[in-house]
Amino acid sequence: MTIALAIAVLGVLAIVFGLILAFAAKIFEVEVDPRLPQIQAALAGANCGGCGYPGCAGCAEAMLAGKAPVTACAPAGAEGAAKIAAILGMEAPTGEKMVAHVMCNGGCNAQKNFEYRGVKDCLAATKVCGGDALACKYGCFGFGSCVAACQFDAIHVVDGVAVVDKEKCTNCGACREACPRKLITEVPYKQKVFVNCSNKDKGPAVAKVCANSCIACGMCERTCKFDAIHVIDNVAVIDYDKCKNCTMCAKACPKNAIEPIPTPEEKEKFKAAQKAAAEKKAAAAKAAAEAAAAEAPKAE
């Protein structure tokens, strides 16, 4: 008897609650944009959190609201981005893969003011004596706050400076957030040449604190045939849209601040070629001047 009663009571309770919930679902129904489930279907569905939103549902909502780019889902790739762009009625993105890059190659070439032995954290290091442990006010400490932030094992401290493994990088932006000196930027995956220095101080001051620094001499700017590198705020900046990765600026750089750093032989070869070109130009100018001088009396 009790068993029957127990079953009946619980059954009634469950049915009542079920009905209440069913009605509540109708009453409190929130109209969902029909595009939302479509976007979610186009995402990778791994709930990896790489995009920085809580799961794929959160990312889909952010995309719908326009807060996240359609390329936010790295695992879905260009294909997923194109699908989402179609759902949202946008043009498909050009699909260039971007990765993170650390704009510093100081490392062991950078001067240290004192040995910092505090918490192994870059933000903490910037708080000690105004971050004076590293003489360069713009450089990488190499304590690896970005390494800790990376979920994809794509950034490591090599010889005292953080380096991105672009094969593993998903461009999620976690390291950019973590870096207290904002040294990490977004660059195209294809890009090979980088000015790995962010120091905005004047040449002599920069040269004092780091051997591998941009002193804003402008050699790269004069060497570039594509108008792709310019000295802005005392530091050379590459325009990745114009850059053809010819590495001429790297060879011209007297301070090895532009990577890939050429070998000494390459540097010598480049200098010789430049000297020859300069001599040829000078000779041509001289010849032209002589010709003009020779012609001048005739005209009289």
Added chain:
Amino acid sequence: MSITSLLAISLGAILTNNFIFSQFLGVCPFLGVSKKIDTAVGMGGAVTFVMALASAFCFFINKVLVALNLEFMQTVAFILVVASLVQFVEMFLKKAIPTLYTALGVYLPLITTNCAVLGVALLNVQNNYNFIESVVYGITGGLGFLLAIFLFAAVREQTEFSETPKAFEGFPIALITSGLIALAFMGFSGLKVW
């Protein structure tokens, strides 16, 4: 029932018999969502809300069960109430206060499996509380949870920066920390409202 008895219940629920530190209820979300203070406080707020509602509802459900001599069904019935209540609250919040809904996010449905909520309903019955006492016990028990998770999250944010021995990194040090806070809370035992 008087103000003093309600005060005694509140003091017990928040400090001396704290749900987490002396009754060890609701430890799962306590450990799971205590890495950041903001999310910890969000979880604490949501739990307080649901605990208050659950103790009110379960009081009436219990009356029905007692009337039918079905006290042994309390646990099952209360689980049913808590689960549907959380669902209902989630739907209501989504419609009425979307900002709070998004702030609580995934923690709201997580409360369904928080044994502190079921615990408060069962303890109300065990202690023979009347309706007002039950609700007060629910609210203050939730506040106790909020206090505990807030304190723990604040400590845990600091331990992230310290150099922990390899074997203790992550959860082991978190468990040790919570044990130490629980010890500190033992200092409140014997506290009474006259």
